Amino acid sequence: MNDSEQPIRVWDWPVRVFHWSLAACVFIAFFTGESERWSLWHQTLGYMAGGLLAFRLVWGFVGTRHARFASFIKGPQAILAYVKSLRQVTPEHHVGHNPVGGVAVLLLIGLTALTAFSGWLIAGGDAPGWQEELHEVAANSLMLVVAVHVLGVVLSSKQHKENLVRAMLTGFKSGPSAMGIQSSWWWLGLLMLVAMVGFVWLQFRV
Numbered sequence: 126m127n128d129s130e131q132p133i134r135v136w137d138w139p140v141r142v143f144h145w146s147l148a149a150c151v152f153i154a155f156f157t158g159e160s161e162r163w164s165l166w167h168q169t170l171g172y173m174a175g176g177l178l179a180f181r182l183v184w185g186f187v188g189t190r191h192a193r194f195a196s197f198i199k200g201p202q203a204i205l206a207y208v209k210s211l212r213q214v215t216p217e218h219h220v221g222h223n224p225v226g227g228v229a230v231l232l233l234i235g236l237t238a239l240t241a242f243s244g245w246l247i248a249g250g251d252a253p254g255w256q257e258e259l260h261e262v263a264a265n266s267l268m269l270v271v272a273v274h275v276l277g278v279v280l281s282s283k284q285h286k287e288n289l290v291r292a293m294l295t296g297f298k299s300g301p302s303a304m305g306i307q308s309s310w311w312w313l314g315l316l317m318l319v320a321m322v323g324f325v326w327l328q329f330r331v
């Protein structure tokens with residue numbers, strides 16, 4: 126095994142807990158939005174998504190190497206260069222998110238924030254029609270971007286011959302050892318899970 130094929134830790138626990146919790150919140154909230162019966166779940170998951178985003182914004186500045194926004198939010202030139210390289214036999218490879226993935230991350234975060242915020246605006250009832258409209262448009266646009274995101278993940282996995290979903294589950298990819306992160310921050314991931322369970326318990330306590 127040469128050094129560029131080592132199993133290296135890329136995604137820390139907080140990023141992985143954030144990702145799969147956010148995906149679960151968004152999906153379940155989307156399918157409970159129309160029903161009065163599931164309204165408390167819908168609102169709880171919306172607030173939880175908001176909390177997860179707040180955490181991710183901070184972690185994007187102080188987190189581990191590949192979690193930092195500065196490592197994957199790139200300008201138009203880098204994005205174009207990456208897209209052009211996809212036509213080559215060996216396209217540009219990035220250990221963390223690639224530059225196009227960076228745009229997707231911003232869109233997913235931005236639309237989730239807009240959906241959660243507009244949901245909070247209308248939560249008390251009696252909200253003006255445009256706010257309800259905004260919530261619906263934001264939620265539908267988010268689902269559209271999620272579909273493109275999943276397609277992008279599948280295509281990118283094929284293109285680079287690496288299983289990106291497995292990496293987001295386990296935290297590991299193959300790469301040069303110097304690109305790996307040192308700490309998994311497992312205790313912070315655990316703290317996030319405990320906080321989420323605690324929040325649900327507080328919401329449903331009679």
Ligand code: HEM
Pocket residue numbers: 140143144147148149151152181192221222223226230233234237271274275278289290291293
């Ligand atoms: C509502 C659903 C989803 C949302 C809101 C969402 C959002 C996100 C976000 C914000 C990131 C960036 C992670 C970070 O740096 O913190 C991301 C990455 C990722 N997501 Fe999702 N996601 C969703 C569903 C899915 C599903 C169903 C899959 C499985 C196919 C998936 C697979 C991935 C993978 C593999 C990455 C890392 C991509 C890379 O290696 O650059 N996501 N997602």
